[in-house]
Amino acid sequence: MTPETKMETKATCPYCGVGCGVLIEHDGARITGVRGDPEHPANFGRLCTKGSTLHLTARPETRLQFPELRDTKGEARRRVGWDEAIDVAARRFADVINEHGPDAVAFYISGQLLTEDYYVFNKLMKGLIGSNNVDTNSRLCMSSAVAAYKQTLGADAPPCSYEDFALTDCLLIAGANPAYAHPIAFRRIEDAKAARPDMKIIVVDPRRTDTAAMADLHLAILPGTDIWLYNAMLNVLLWEGQVDQAFVRAHTEGFDALRDHVREITPAVAAEICGVKADDIRTAARWWGEAPAAMSLWCQGLNQSVHGTHNGAALIALSLATGKIGKPGSGPFSMTGQPNAMGGREVGGMANLLSGHRDLANPEHRAEVARLWGVDSVPEKPGLTAIELFDAMHEGRIKALWVACTNPAQSLPEQERVREALARCDFVVMQDAYRSTETAPFADLLLPASTWGEKEGTVTNSERRISHVHRALPPLGEARADWRIVCDFALALGPRIGRNDAARLFPYASPEEIFAEHAATTRGRDLDIAGLSYALLDAHGPQQWPFPEGATVADATARTRLYADGRFPTADGRARFVVPTGRLTAERADARFPLRMTTGRLRDQWHGMSRTGKVARLYNHVDEARIELNADDMATRGIRSGELVRVKSRRGEVVLRAAASDEIRSGQAFVAMHWGANTLNSAGANALTLREFDPYSKQPELKHATVQVEKA
Template sequence: MARETKSTCPYCGVGCGVVIESDGDQITGVRGDPDHPANFGRLCSKGSTLHLTASAPITHQARLLHPMRRAHRGERPTRVSWDEAMGVAVETFVRTIREHGPDAVGFYLSGQLLTEDYYVFNKLAKGLIGTNNVDTNSRLCMSSAVAGYKMTLGADAPPNCYEDIDHAQCIFIAGSNTAWAHPVLFRRIEDAKAANPSLKIICCDPRRTETAGIADLYLPIQPGTDVMLLHGMLHVMLWEGWVNYAYIAAHTTGFDELKNTVRECTPDLVAQTCGIRKEDLFKATAMFATSATTLSLYCQGLNQSSSGAAKNAALINLHLATAQIGKPGAGPFSLTGQPNAMGGREVGGMANLLSAHRDLADPAHRAEVAALWGVPTVPDKPGKTAVEMFQAAADGQIKALWIACTNPAQSMPDQATVRRALERAEFVVVQEAFATTATCEFADLLLPATTWGEKTGTVTNSERRVSRVRPAIAKPGGTRHDWAIAAEFGHRLEKKLRPGLATLFPYSLADEELGAQAVWNEHRESTRGRDLDITGMSYALLDDTPLQWPMRAGESQGKARLYEDGVFPTDDGKARFANVAYRPLAEVRESRYPFSLNTGRLRDQWHGMSRTGTIGRLFGHVAEPSVQMHPQDLLRLRLADGDLVQVTSKRGSIVVPVQASGEVALSQAFIAMHWGPEFLGGCSSTGQRLAGVNALTTSAYCPSSKQPELKHAAVKIIKAELPWSLLGAAWLPDDDALRARAELQQVMRMLPFASCVPFGRDRAGVLFRAAAHEAPDDELIARIEQLLGLASPDTMRYADRRKGQRRAMRLVRHGNDAHLDAFLLAGDTSAQAWIKTLLQDELPAQSYGRMLLVPGATAPVAVAPRGKQVCTCFNVTDAEIANQLAAVAGSDDTRLAAVQSALKCGTSCGSCMPELKRMVRAVAPQDSSFAK
């Protein structure tokens, strides 16, 4: 029976409300919830395709549906019962704890878990086992923001709400490609700019992203120089008399010490260090300090740094100095990267935190938590944070690892160390919804968890708004909710570790809604009297509408903005200026590693792509892995667009195609964070597996936040001398496509370079690339052909073993013509553009016949690529947009409206609007050329 269920999107921290459409056990559609105050019905390209990533049969191929166990490393896991799985886990953890102590185990969790999941794991580790070795991938995302807020304002509490965008007169966007990382929020910025043309927007980022396109002023600072820039802005504010001394005196401390530090940050020094013009420094400072209301939006560019806490604090210093805080349209607003990183912070689900923003170092706070949980004490020794945890496992100190809802074999920096940790750990539990993640390969025990559309609980978004997550369909197979898995493990474990005592996990496992609510009520009680007090909330109230904290008992609504009265959660009620020093990058460029590598998000992909990577349409905008470099750097290195290059840091090396990009500055490079070993692989000359982009990144971290510097690594880039190449592509049935991709991942490990990605909107396609020093044996190529459906009798073939060339094509009849259904080019791939176009655009191919098999055959005039996809919703390309724009004169708004009317691009999710507007500005009437 068809039904609709309100829930929350599982992607970024905007926390958009969604309406899930389902029929029986099948999710059939999704749309934005018009009543949800985070998005008012809008969704981005990722959110609007959620139903496709949750639909069968893809779900049942990619999903982990039953507990699986490996008797020995390297073997295929076999299915076991939940009873056996739990028994093995309990027996191993008990033995490890008794032989080596509680700190010999570690839990690595995820900002995609629900608050209820987080809470039970935190209680399990700190309350029952007695270790603070519980950390999350939020350490890679938001821990510097946490440290910055606590260092200055006294608590980890973003003071703003999304409505502040509507009231701001100046928006300072620092280290955030909001247009791609938080598209729905960026739409709100676009709306604010349209409603108030006098709104000034500053974008500060080493890379000229789509976000910079909306800026009145773009500051292309050198990587890692944010603190120098922000101190320089405060220097100018002091010089020009733009600070608010009355506010400083009444509501802050520590300003005199900070003044002494920023006195040295002169405009000349700032311009030289940051690589910007002095005029732009003055202009940015004036906009920030003299606007009636200034709002800062910032994300990983400030967070993922060895100076992450300092960067966050230096920006908050500017708001305190100018009194740009505690009023509509003003304040330092950290944009959360994951859907429930905030919820994890609220329950204390990290190695240095306790429930409800309590500090682990405070004996009184530890006593409060122990009393709430009914245990004698909680451990006082700080636990291992993410990087430290895997280093400890690699060194043999942590013997057992429990990993839930995250993929460290893709997402953690310094993959060589991470993989050594996963291999050396004596017992690895991976609690996952998806069987396809790289980390699953290292698991001794795989536990199947529910995912979006099946889970029940709560999440908290960037503006402190708590929303309900509700199940639209029943749990598939033998999956269980994450909190329930942890609770049952806890039940069994406490019988061994504290027999005869009352359970620490009194939550119903039979009635999952009741059990989740009991967990949440316990968490709610832990916040009583704290800065994030939510004792006025309940599941019943949240079912009616999402609510912001704090919302104390007796209050009818939460607080939209914090610190309006100028009182802060510090001992004296005053905010503290942070006297932080500028420090260079952990790893500076030098002669052997002359390029700065930056990582970041793609518009249509999410993290390790365990969900978004299952459907081809989300690869339309960016189809394959690449490293982007400035065109002049390509010329200098004698590289051409598409050449394979070897990108090497002090930790590892990968091979990837190079792409010219005007977004990237000289001596810099960019690789999207999503390209892990599931999609980009290969092996070195010594046979070592290449592990995606994070084979390159450094685990050096901020001393305050312990967040690693994922945003910068010094690398060298040289042409990869791999003259033999291969390209294969095929349309396959859904089941076969997923199976082919899984098996091609194994093939990828046998070649110096390989990538494998899906494509297609309404059909499942697989695209496989490879390169080597010389042609591999025929058996390997035959294996690739078989996986691409080219082993049938109707396959056309050509082979020249002497030249290392091999070609295979298969045509299928469609009406009166035949279409290319699969192909493989090996040895000579020069015809790839037009042959790939024939297949992917499903053009008639019968007339080309055996010409498809001729090496070096030139492209027929009739076969031209459609261009690069801009609009995912309606599959509109840049060439189509440019042609339409060339025929329309008038203002930018008139031409934009004409394009949208003709092609519909930008009229659905709107994620393509920044790129579409850029094209409107770039393509003149009667000029169909488009400078990318």
């Protein structure tokens, strides 16, 4: 490559929800390097270990490059052309729909997809096929945060921005380990602490993670006890006169009921339940109450719980009760797990949502979307959410499944049952960039999708910022853009199910046309981006929503923080306090399964490792699957560090290497979520987890299961 042929293309990192900008270095044929985009406001040029090794993941031998089909289960798949692949997919789906109805098929998609891909999947299912059975791995990620925001603030709109880290006086990090999971956001927190050492950082986490290690106060609560902690903090705030009564009266509803609920939840009561000191709870409450600006930051530790929605609502209540929301350095802030879970939510890409943050349960919203799409109606019946969908497939009610850009045979809980469900499904399509995911053996049809470096579209990061992702290279082999695969399928399926309007519904020649339609559907909504276009994003860089028609970049920049006027997107403009309900955890430890296993991320791996697992240097931090245990629990069982142990739950077992850890208290264990059949020769942590879920968000409790550990 000569210096003249070296090119750089703007994109974003496809891993976490920080949404860092990257510059892809290439020569037009190969990706040769990557560096942080110094102009991107999410990272200003910084990248973590995962982002800075992205170019090493662009390996053709790991990619799915051609469609592959098998006629019957058990036989080897053979290479076929795209025309045959799409024709077979359309025929098999149409046969099921015509014989069993539209609810006998389902789509399970991904927060890794670009917004345009998400949009057409959603329109395909809800506008053409006539079912709401389209759900996504965002169900495992952010659905509890979505439900919490909607129950309290009235809309799925995280109010803070990354710049608030530098402006807050008290940061409460709850159920999150940004040092590993969102490293570039964590760098900002470290910078803020270095610049203003008086800023207080409180971390709530059962483990003493690297994030907890830098905190001024670490509350190592027992798993599942979050609500009691935040309710006790509110009790202290009330008792010590730190509640902003004027704000509560002017801008909220329901405070009296929550006040009565927390009256008996004193620090002493919560200390007993949470397993922390009452004085530490008082200290946390005082720091929050006395800080001129206070903000919370949360992630899967709160979301992946059978009371994930109320975990979030209890945390948000601290912001509302003290009036610390909509102001610099103040407010609740959920970090998005995946790179585009926000974009997926914006287009309504889940079983209970509709385009533009509309609700399926709302008849007016259904009518609006039908009008926008030019269809008679959007089906009323709620779609199956992730766990329900695989349960229905296990029972034979879902007969054709389309999986796109996600790996349910690794990432869903209770893996044995998930794999049984996939094996029982008559026809499984897998649309993916990689050929060797754990889900691939279950697929009857593999469709090769383009991936990072080959795709154009948009993503939205955790702070509501939309970036235009550019394509550096053409797709590898015969791979196609996800949106195009969906449109080709829609055109082939429509006439077979009596819908001759497919060509009118899916006329797109480019992702830009899809973005323009999506932006138009948001007009007048809380996330209004009718004023955004690819051209504007290219001219002015990534922008936060809302960005309505006629807005300027300066207007949007001034709106970086939502609810500054104290008005919330509820019917009366007032936020709501929620009285929480719920068990501690779905499973309780007992004599047979006495250890409480939590799950989480490693610093250098991502999800099921289909991308990061290809980079040798990303194993330098942790090189194999292991279970971390407290030294006392190991001694009790006669286990030494480095020995293989059998880890059993009520649902399955795995063999892992034991590692002594002083980050974990006795009675607990930790297993990273990443390892699966391809790296472990077993289903990993999700052989052990259970599929019970939160009643509002339907998000499963992936964070906690009780286990026993014995020498292998």
